Amino acid sequence: MTGASTAPTVIPVGSDYDVVIGGGVLEQVADLLREGVERVLVVHPPTLSGLADRVVGLLTDKGYAAEPAEVPDAESAKTSTVAASLWGRLGRAGFTRSDAIVGVGGGTVTDLAGFVAATWLRGVQVVQVPTTLLGMVDAAVGGKTGINTEEGKNLVGAFHPPVGVLCDIDVLRSLPEADFVGGLAEVIKCGFIADPVILDLVAQDPTAARRADNPRLRELIERAIRVKADVVAVDLKDNAVREILNYGHTFGHAIEQVEQFSWRHGEAISVGMVYVAELARLTGHLTGPEGDDLVAWHRAVLESVGLPTTYRPDRFEALLTAMSRDKKARGSTLRFVVLDGLAEPARLAGPSEELLRAAYELVSVR
Incomplete structure (x- = not known):
C-alpha cells in the first residue's frame, strides 16, 4: 500500500x-x-x-x-x-x-x-x-x-x-489513467515470462488493477521490478538471458514506428505480446489445449485492463521493414522471444515471412 x-x-x-x-x-x-x-x-x-x-x-x-x-x-x-x-x-x-x-x-x-x-x-x-x-x-x-x-x-x-x-x-x-494502463502492459509481460502471480493479481480484480489507488499496486510493481532486476543482474548487456525482457517488443516497437509514436508504448507491446503468442502457436512452441489456453489468456488479461490486442490489417509490409531494423535482429535474421509455456521463455530465430504474415492475420481487425 x-x-x-x-x-x-x-x-x-x-x-x-x-x-x-x-x-x-x-x-x-x-x-x-x-x-x-x-x-x-x-x-x-x-x-x-x-x-x-x-x-x-x-x-x-x-x-x-x-x-x-x-x-x-x-x-x-x-x-x-x-x-x-x-x-x-x-x-x-x-x-x-x-x-x-x-x-x-x-x-x-x-x-x-x-x-x-x-x-x-x-x-x-x-x-x-x-x-x-x-x-x-x-x-x-x-x-x-x-x-x-x-x-x-x-x-x-x-x-x-x-x-x-x-x-x-x-x-x-x-498519472492519467490511459498512461497508467499503458504501463500495466510491462507488468503483465513480467507475469507471462517469469512470475504468473502477477497475472493472478490482475485477474482477481482487473478494475482495481487499472487504478493507482489499487491496494495491490505496490506488490505488482515490486514483483515486476524483481523480475527485471534478477535478469539484469546476470546479463547487463543483453547478451543472452536479458533478451526475454523483450517479450512482445519486436512487433510492438514496429507498431510504434509505423504509427510515428502516436501509440503509447504499452499499447503497442500489448498487441506485440498477442502477436508472439500466436507466432509461438504457429511455430509449435505452444501446442495442444494448454497452448491454446495460454494464447487466449493473453487476450483475456490484457483486454480486462483495457489494453488493445489487435491491429489494423493493411500494414504488414511496413511492420516487416520496421522489425528488420530491430536491435534483436542478427544480420537479416529476425529474432523473437516466445513462450514454450507459462513463464517458460524461449527464442525463435528466422521464422518465414509466411509464418510472420499468418500471425499478423490473427491479430488484425477488418
Missing part, C-alpha cells in the same frame, strides 16, 4: 545499485548520489516542473549545486538535438566526471537522461526518478539508455546503470 508511513522496499540489482520503492521515498534522492558529486542537472518534462523543482530543492538543501533542465514531452525528447542541448548545458555549467544527472519523468526522460549521463565525459552518475508505471517497472531499471532516429526506436544508446532508482508510488496518483 502507498503512504509515507510504510517502510520502503529495497531491491538490489546485483551488487551495482538499489531500487527503492514506496510512498514518500522522493526525500531520499540525495542519499543515492555517491561521493564527490558537486553539481546535479535535473532533467524533466514540462509537465513535471513542480516535481523537478522539489527535487532541486532537496538536493540544494544537502549542499549540491542543482539546476533543472526542461526537455520536450514524450518521444520528442529522445533526439540527438535534445541530447546535444543537454551536453551544452553540462559544458556551460562546468560539469566534471564526478558530477551527476537526475532523470525525473517517464521512460522517455529516463532513457534520455541516462544516455546523456553515459556520454558526457564518457560517463557520469545518474539517478533515475521514474514518475510513470512504465518507467518504474521497465525503462528506469536496467541501465539501458538511448535516443531515437528516423530509422527506429532506441537505435542509438549505451548500457549505463544508474547509481540508484527511486520509485515513489505516491506520484502515480496524478
Whole structure:
C-alpha cells in the first residue's frame, strides 16, 4: 500500500545499485548520489516542473549545486538535438566526471537522461526518478539508455546503470489513467515470462488493477521490478538471458514506428505480446489445449485492463521493414522471444515471412 508511513522496499540489482520503492521515498534522492558529486542537472518534462523543482530543492538543501533542465514531452525528447542541448548545458555549467544527472519523468526522460549521463565525459552518475508505471517497472531499471532516429526506436544508446532508482508510488496518483494502463502492459509481460502471480493479481480484480489507488499496486510493481532486476543482474548487456525482457517488443516497437509514436508504448507491446503468442502457436512452441489456453489468456488479461490486442490489417509490409531494423535482429535474421509455456521463455530465430504474415492475420481487425 502507498503512504509515507510504510517502510520502503529495497531491491538490489546485483551488487551495482538499489531500487527503492514506496510512498514518500522522493526525500531520499540525495542519499543515492555517491561521493564527490558537486553539481546535479535535473532533467524533466514540462509537465513535471513542480516535481523537478522539489527535487532541486532537496538536493540544494544537502549542499549540491542543482539546476533543472526542461526537455520536450514524450518521444520528442529522445533526439540527438535534445541530447546535444543537454551536453551544452553540462559544458556551460562546468560539469566534471564526478558530477551527476537526475532523470525525473517517464521512460522517455529516463532513457534520455541516462544516455546523456553515459556520454558526457564518457560517463557520469545518474539517478533515475521514474514518475510513470512504465518507467518504474521497465525503462528506469536496467541501465539501458538511448535516443531515437528516423530509422527506429532506441537505435542509438549505451548500457549505463544508474547509481540508484527511486520509485515513489505516491506520484502515480496524478498519472492519467490511459498512461497508467499503458504501463500495466510491462507488468503483465513480467507475469507471462517469469512470475504468473502477477497475472493472478490482475485477474482477481482487473478494475482495481487499472487504478493507482489499487491496494495491490505496490506488490505488482515490486514483483515486476524483481523480475527485471534478477535478469539484469546476470546479463547487463543483453547478451543472452536479458533478451526475454523483450517479450512482445519486436512487433510492438514496429507498431510504434509505423504509427510515428502516436501509440503509447504499452499499447503497442500489448498487441506485440498477442502477436508472439500466436507466432509461438504457429511455430509449435505452444501446442495442444494448454497452448491454446495460454494464447487466449493473453487476450483475456490484457483486454480486462483495457489494453488493445489487435491491429489494423493493411500494414504488414511496413511492420516487416520496421522489425528488420530491430536491435534483436542478427544480420537479416529476425529474432523473437516466445513462450514454450507459462513463464517458460524461449527464442525463435528466422521464422518465414509466411509464418510472420499468418500471425499478423490473427491479430488484425477488418
